[in-house]
Amino acid sequence: MSTYTVEFVSQNKTVRVEEGASLLEAAAKADIVIGNLCGGDGVCGRCKMIVKEGRIHGNGTMLLTLDEIRDGYVLACQSRIQGDLKVEIPAQTLAGDRVEVDQDAQRFRALNPGISRRPFANAPLVSKVFVKLSEPTLEDNEADCQRVLQALARASGDNTLQMGLRIMRQLPALLRENNFAVTALLGARGHTTEVMDIEGGDSSARQFIAVVDVGTTTVVAHLVNVPQRATVDAEACFNAQAVYGCEVTARIMASERRSPIALQEMIVGNINRLIATVAARSHVNLTDITAVVCAGNSAMTHFLLGLPASHIRRKPYIAASLEPPPLRAAEVGLRIHPRGLLYCVPGIGSWVGGDITAGILATGLYERDEITMLIDVGTNGEIVLGNKDWMMACSASTGPALEGASVACGMMGETGAIERVFIEDGQIHYRVIGNAAPKGICGSGIIDLVAVLLDKGIIDRAGKFVAGSDPAVSFQEGRGSFMLVSKAQGAVRDIFIRQDDLENIITAKAAIFAATKILLERLNLGFPDIKRLFLAGGFGNFIDRQNAVKIGLLPDLPLSRIQYVGNTSITGAKLAALSREACETLSEIRKRTTYYDLLGSADYVEQFKQAMFLPHTNIELFPSSQQHAGEAA
């Protein structure tokens, strides 16, 4: 088969691909991340590129205008390569390949560590223990391995230590070369503790664990200095699997078409790069990183481990494993200490994963007296309701609208994103991340914008544009659109919100609200029974609580009961990394939490329909909006 070169002009990158490969695949090969949504099915229109030179074979599409086609635009996923190419990628197509790391890291580091009620015992999943042994004599003639194991048991209080062949072989020489003073690396492996490695002398002060939040969209890694119990650095990047679609289901289908290993390689590559970056910045050797603790939704955990995920998307929606045992990190290709371990936070159900278990741990929901709700908003919205006596969890498919995707001008929370929209002196204002020219709107900006449009009567409670309500509103074939800021006004491109976008956003918030309501009803509870609501997720720190209530994403509770808790996935995973007790609590939480599949609820569709208004069909559920509406009247 022939191969051709594809040059991405602006990126100054050239790759060689086989005839018939798609332009999207070529971009992936060049490590250019395209924020497409549909996984290459040609229906989202997010992967537009401009062919400057060369021939492609493309399918017809309704997603390109005649002007665009004349200018050489193609949908990359629908374009088969048939010769050498030069390609330009428009700015709005590029998802960027790096989250604003410093900002993110700062945000995660600044997290309130005190949400959980009680401190966990200091007993890291992997730890170093130094022992100075008495030298053997004719009377004290225990074998080398048993001598070391007995000393380690005394020092650590752990009587379940085991040692593998490799160390057994090295030990006699190592002990005698180091005057019987050695440091052991001890790793928790279920009911036993493995002596993972032994070094001569005292190296117990030098040990790190990487803690990773494996998100569908974003992957975040923190480097933790274990002896100091401190976060050293953090880094984030986009999940490279996005080339197969932003939604979990699209990725599972891709794993079926290709193999689980293809998706595994992508996420492992991401994690390896993140770890290498934080290690290099902190002058830490990869071999001093002794474990990786990962929290992610169930599908992401399956991809990381190369587990078949097919049945997660097929009735009755069954995961391969929700509680993987500790594994050798090298077994999945993670590059840390060669004997380092990989821990995955256990999940609650096929669609409520380890990130949520970690969130329950981090917020202390499982040990609270009062009824508490945790909402984690992402590509899926997971809801947990409960207290120390009972817990129930479910997941609603929101689509990526609330993350700034599946919206024409949506983008992720990086430089150039409008993150805040507000009314000042009667005028609509906005704030842009990184003080740059605006390029699009991220999730928090979208929620604000919908609330502002509702406040100013530009859209009605059904989310329809009101004709003549504002000069910035226009209509085409009966469907409205609102121009927030145009290219002429200094934006990188026209930034607007269309009727389609509003529908996607309302669908997303309705899915979460309906799930919230059904969970409460199953337990004969109402919104006022929620004494505390924790809002979590990578974008949770940014959204305006009042606006989230205003559009009906969150229930109408006193704002004092609503608390931002940030990325609880990584906070919980970090607690586990530093305490076996916390890790065991994760298993307890998994066991104690009932997983409720909304697809088993006859009521869900009705509740969902009722929530398709702003804030809701039944305005009595939102007394503060009622009051506001009264004031406006």
Next chain:
Amino acid sequence: MSTYTVEFVSQNKTVRVEEGASLLEAAAKADIVIGNLCGGDGVCGRCKMIVKEGRIHGNGTMLLTLDEIRDGYVLACQSRIQGDLKVEIPAQTLAGDRVEVDQDAQRFRALNPGISRRPFANAPLVSKVFVKLSEPTLEDNEADCQRVLQALARASGDNTLQMGLRIMRQLPALLRENNFAVTALLGARGHTTEVMDIEGGDSSARQFIAVVDVGTTTVVAHLVNVPQRATVDAEACFNAQAVYGCEVTARIMASERRSPIALQEMIVGNINRLIATVAARSHVNLTDITAVVCAGNSAMTHFLLGLPASHIRRKPYIAASLEPPPLRAAEVGLRIHPRGLLYCVPGIGSWVGGDITAGILATGLYERDEITMLIDVGTNGEIVLGNKDWMMACSASTGPALEGASVACGMMGETGAIERVFIEDGQIHYRVIGNAAPKGICGSGIIDLVAVLLDKGIIDRAGKFVAGSDPAVSFQEGRGSFMLVSKAQGAVRDIFIRQDDLENIITAKAAIFAATKILLERLNLGFPDIKRLFLAGGFGNFIDRQNAVKIGLLPDLPLSRIQYVGNTSITGAKLAALSREACETLSEIRKRTTYYDLLGSADYVEQFKQAMFLPHTNIELFPSSQQHAGEAA
């Protein structure tokens, strides 16, 4: 470097070796086992060969007579190859390459299984469990792996089950292809139980474990049908490491010169061949053999695992490991089920290994009320003294004389060996294994012969030949010799016993007796306190108890207190294979038994000297001999 061919004429085998290699190495390469004792140091004279054609470079030696040198005899270990060769190996040099298997197997199978007091719980180290799962639904939505683990925990009562990545990956498809009915292979791994493999359907009736006694001289393997708790077959062979010497110390030195891996390959090769043989004979697939349970002395266990054994022979005599954890059998090269496990019976000290721990288990010594002694005679003699309250063990270096080696006409217990010598009608008679022409004398025959010579006054109590006592006695340079049967009388060669041989035998029995006495004295006990004496070892079945007492190898107890118990190494290992409780008892025995190093005893040399008489300097220790002497007078 040049290479040359060496043809072993009678064996019809030709090998190609490098210039300068020894003839002994060439023989090993041709899989011809030579029973040399010194490990190639040129001091035992057991590796004589005849060079028929070609050139060698040999060191001078006192171990060849002028006649032999004229006839082309060389010491193989001292002969460096410098050209193509044709070589003849004399019959007495050949150790044979196979023990009398049927006889051996019969002997081991016929063992009294009821020595141990109580039956152990039926819970094999590796077992198969069949489960039929309920199929998942929207309400019963546990993940596949957890569903299986929970069902297995219910079926087995084991809550420490763990499953690796490979099985996790296969499970979803396997469950659905087999209507959720599967058989799991569960293996004990310390504090956890590993799900080693899962097969579709019910295969729980088909499972085997190989149990191996790793002896310095002989390796014995039994194949056990686990569900039926029955021994299916047995096979034995010589330890191929004999090429490096018959004594443990010589082998350790060889492992230092070469590498522990060289010795590992030899013993692993032996075990693989034994297992393949019994499996083929019993029509069992190697993949249905799910574990190997090995018992051997500490050095043999080190070689099997490739552990450095150097410090076992160097003061203060410290082993690398005496209690290796369960390992993957493939990790050392054993060819059974690819995920099969290797268990090594824990040892008590550097010179009291797992074979003795197994012996204590098999004889139930550890749970007896009365004071009991276990003597295991081999290349080393191990002695255990104790009861349910206390146990102490030590080892005496006997040399291989009592196994028929380090004696001019000694040989192992195979066809052609004189195994019994006795007086009938005033004449000395003998019995030969396999009714063949006699080729040499094995251990049991040697003990008989010494007792008979003593009885007939042909040797005195110091072990010296008495001039004129018998026509078969002759003297050369003042040192006597007794011709048992000459070549002229139909033997393959002259079979005699020399003064040197007697000294080796007396040294061996003195070492064991002194050790026995010191153990007793340390505990303020005397011989009459021994209420039961178990005699174990590959040759224990054959020796005459009365003659063993007569020459002072065993203490002078009523014969009713002395019991042959055969190969307790393999009996104990088999008990452990079929019961985790028995396996845990082995660890208990190891912990409860005090290892006493005779090299730490100031008294040992004195006791040893006193035992250098037949039966002993102090005849009062042997009242039955005293009486006998009285009768003879």
